[in-house]
Amino acid sequence: MQPRILEVRTQILKKNDELARAMRQEFEAAGVLVLNLVSSPGTGKTSMLxxxxxxxxxxxxxxxxxxxxxxxxxxxRRLAESGxxxxQIMTHGMCHLEADMVKKxxxxxDLNSLDFLFIENVGNLVCPTSWDLGESLRVALLSVTEGEDKPLKYPGLFNTSDVAMITKIDLADVCEFNRGKAIESIESVRPGMRIFETSVKSGLGMNEWIEFLQRxxxxxxxxIELQTT
Amino acid sequence: MHELSIANTLVELVEQQLPSHSDSKVRSVRLRIGALSCVHRESLEFSFELVTEGTLLQGAYLEIESVPVTVYCPVCDAVEPLEGIQSFRCPRCQTPTADIRSGRELELHSIEVDTVPV
Structure with missing residues (x-):
């Protein structure tokens, strides 16, 4: 038997990437801004959302x-309290969301009747990195209780995110959180990244965040209008 | 353990490359994985062995080429390799840069198959 080498040169997650690209086009055509929220468990994604x-x-x-x-x-159920x-997507053991799960x-x-769609990913700082969900922006959250060097420990995820958010900033003093060090860590793995510091409890930073979303x-x-005209 | 999802997708992808109705056995699978792709080599090897059982890929050797992270430095006007993925700065002039040119790959490069002589 003769061994033969077949060159393939294709992205392993091609199927997900193609679906995500189609979803992104659909979201943009409908005028809905889609955000993918990623963080470790306990950062406060749900409260923030x-x-x-x-x-x-x-x-x-x-x-x-x-x-x-x-x-x-x-x-x-917690999120539905907002009105x-x-x-809910139950992954039954799977550590991340994939584009087809979101699509389903x-x-x-009706996407045309939405202005914003938020996707709260499974709490995990590693696995969601490689799966594009068609989002407009990926937001990586980090709470003051987690340690300032988390971005350095999980550079992949912070690097693929567009925005970073430091949550529970009202607890910063109690946790002896070194704000400068945290910002330096984020800057180090993603120079120029937009960073928000927020507290759901005190409301700190929330206005800036909402204004950013509107903008x-x-x-x-x-x-998109410029592209189509 | 997202490596299991990746291994499953990989098997599907490799099977699509094989000629239909063939029983060509896959000898090896070559991947190119970027240092920023968050894939753990041993987990992927372990998952690959697990999911290839009973398929045409069973026993195939998984060859993983690591792709280093390179960034474009606007000051040096050059693509430079990063020294580590904790600091996105040009290794020559220390200018911060987020312009990544390689290192996110998660690519099936090639497969080696046994072909039955005609």
Missing amino acids: RETLCRLLEKGYRVAAVVGDLETDNDA APVR HLAEW ARSQRLSK
Whole structure:
């Protein structure tokens, strides 16, 4: 038997990448800004997201969220308290979300009737890195209770994110959190990254965050309009 | 353990490359994996062995080429390899840069198959 070498040269996650690309086009055409929230478990993604949903709803935006967890729909129920439509993706052991899982859970929603869609990924700082979900922006969250050097320990995820957010900033003093060191760590793995410091409890930084979302959405929309005219 | 998902996708992808209705056995699979792809080599090897059982890939050797991270430095106007993935700075002039040119690969490069002579 003769061995033969077949050159393939293709991305292993090609199927996911292609689906994500198609979803991104669909999101953009519908005028919905999609955010993929990633962090380790316990950073406060769900609390941050619930507060964000409430504030955007108050401003008259149409918002929705899908949330990934290994088990339970507890987070979906917590998020639904905001009044926004929410769907839970139970991964049953899987450590990250993939584009087809998100797509399946969006099937019943009319994207044209949304302004913002949030995808809360499974709490994990490694596995979600390689899976594009068609998001407009990836947001990496880090809480003051976690240690300032977390971005250095998980450079892959922080590096693929567009925005970083330091949460629970109201606890910074109690945790002896070194703010400068944390920002330096983020800057080191992703120079020039936009960084927010927030507290859901005290409201600190929330206005800036919401304004950023509004701006990001209108910039995205005007970019698309420019492309189509 | 997202390496298990990657291994599953990989088997599917390799099987698609094989001529249909063939029973060509796969001898080896060559991958190119970037240092920023968050893939743990041993976990991927372990998962690969697990998911190839009973397929045409069973017993195939998994060859993994590590791709270093390189960045473009606007000051030096050159693509430079990073010394470590904790610091995205030009190794020559220390300018911070997020312009990554390689290191995110998760690529199936080639496969080696046994072909039955006609």
